[in-house]
Amino acid sequence: MYKLLVVSIDELWLKGKNRPAYFRAIKKHVVDVLTHYQDELIPIKNEEQRLICTSEKGFTEEAILALQKVPGLHSIQPSRAVELDLEKIIDEVDLELSSMSEVPKTFKVITKRTNKRFPHNSMEISRYIGHLILKKLSKYKLVVDVHKPQLVVSLKVSDQHIYIATKTYPGIGGQPFNTSGHLITLLSGGFDSPVASFLMNKRGCRQTYLFFYAYPFVGQNVLDKILKLVGILGQYQNGSKLYVLPFGEFQKELTDHIKPDYRTLCFRKYMLEAAALLKSRLKADAIITGDVLSQVSSQTIGNLAIVDQLTPAMVLRPLIGFNKSEIIEISRKINTHDISTIPHDDACAMFAPKHPVLRPDPEYFLSFAKENQAKYEGLLNQVLDQAGIYQISIDGKINQLK
């Protein structure tokens, strides 16, 4: 097991004066993840755009996989360190190779040098170490391939050490957690909303998940799906919450009062209204939905526009221009795919009219909303008061608070 991790940070170079604040945010997240998974104190040193983490016990695979989910990280490299002496590198490479179950056939050396006082430049170092590997480690019968090597020996020359790594775990990149606002994320059991949530994780948003639970029209199986999904999505956050709103009675109430072809649009409007109320209660900044333009009838430009006109909050729709296949591909990568495919009841479909409205009549819809504003806002506040609240820990474990 490796006792040293070199963690590289993404997009930090974009930052100017606010760089220390971003560095602090990401360091806090890394510390929290590693302390949780390693169950020990992890000293972390800043070295330029990198964090050097050391563990007495050695880092577990589980901890490294968890770091891959920390927004803002470019990559994680389990590494070995030597003094600033090129001759010391070769023994470490030997150790690396001897511990591999299958020795690769081709390799190349890539060097990054932040220590500009080091007497050799990156190209020279790479060439020299490549040469040493061929000569001193000939027992491995490696050959150089600079285009498609099976093994990349990565060297990082810093002020005090040279770090040697042969394996790189890519991070999800983007911005550190909790540096881009707090968003209310609307989740359903489908493919889209978890992917939308993931994309905004990359942009450093803190998220509170919101699920509209239309019990008794739908059963516990939908809530179980949502809990599984937030268990995955929550691992990209550093502690998050899920609000489960009892929405069945409210949907029934709407159904009794709106024209049948406006039902789905109306559910949408009041779901966003509820999200906006929760946003105000939690002093959050905006709402995320998994909307995709024209995917279903309630996502026509006319329907999205009229609902936006009535929603007193900013609505972010990271998937608006995505194709379904692109969304499904991401869902596979983030492991929400297999949960999203579990069949579930959908209350909106249950109430759905045969021909939902595609080009809503603004006069009817806006006047309906206006006339009923006070009544439905009151009801939605009651629904919010009755919400079930779940805490999601850094490792995705869920605990019901209310």
Added chain:
Amino acid sequence: MIYLDYAASSPVKEAAIKVLMHSTVNDFANPSSNHQLGLDLTNKINLIREKMLNLLGIKRGYRVIFVSSATEANNLVIRGLAIKKGDHILISPTDHPSIKVPSYQLMKDGVNVDALEHDGEGLIDEKHLFAKTFLKEKLLALSYVNNQSGHIFQIDDIVKKIKEHNKSIHIHVDGVQAVGKININMRDMQIDSLTISSHKMGGPKGIAALIVKENVDLNPMILGGGQEYSLRSSTLAAPLIFAFFAAFSEAMEKQDEFNLKLSNLKDYIMENLPKHCPEVIFPFSKAITSHHILMMIFPSIKSDILIRHLEMKKIYLSTSSACSSKNNKDNEVFTHLKIKSVYHQNVIRLSMGDETTLDEIQTFIREISLIHQDLIGIGVK
């Protein structure tokens, strides 16, 4: 609360609770111990075995094997008989998973599992059945009363005819939904083994019995101290056995009274529910089903939605349709009971017990009719 899911499990009877509490405190010894405490318990348990056989009308030739559940009892027979590759066994596709799943397991070992056919009323199609010669069949495993529809299958008749063809075929009957509910007299029946369960008749969970002919060879699934004639090693759960017997004997004693009461309640539902909810369908007639189970179909509303709305009123019933209305697979049991596939998501099972009252049934009829009307009104699909 109105509980109408007795076929799933029943409240524990007072007599059983008393026995369980007393025995848990006092009968702590191991019945297999060689000292007086152990011997006393063994004697008491053996006496109970005898009494159970008597209540079932059996004089000699059978044993009572205590196990942890009816599922275990069914497994012990199906997996414990010496059934080999190439042998045939017969089961009903309408049956409980504790019969079907171990049978399908045998299929993987090369055993032929033949399915009984059911006729238009859901009963066993005897014409189809007796087209067979029964020469290769090693086992017929069947529930006496179907747990979902309440069908009382023609066990007595079928067993006699099959045994005329093949005396050595093992007939195993799962009596979980039958014993204590309908009249069964094992004396005249030629069945080889019978499963009964404690918690379906007001006893505690965790105890059941396999009544099996003495000359039947079974391979045990649990090995150890050799309890239960070496068929099921484990320390005997004396308090559970005593409580089970308390419930069992009460159920047998009050069977006629119970039957009359439930027959009346079933009549009441079948007569009055359609008055308030005209679309309801009772797919099987009262004459061929046990009084305690009533299957109902509401063609316009999915059963899980109805069940959850009733649950909100603290009325509890079961649905065995798929867990999700988006899961459009047909239900195997319903298909073989000849329920049209368009109704598979609209089936509700109501099951009653000795504590069910007319008042509860009236409330149920009133509430389900209101909910049904309401849901139809808003056009829920």
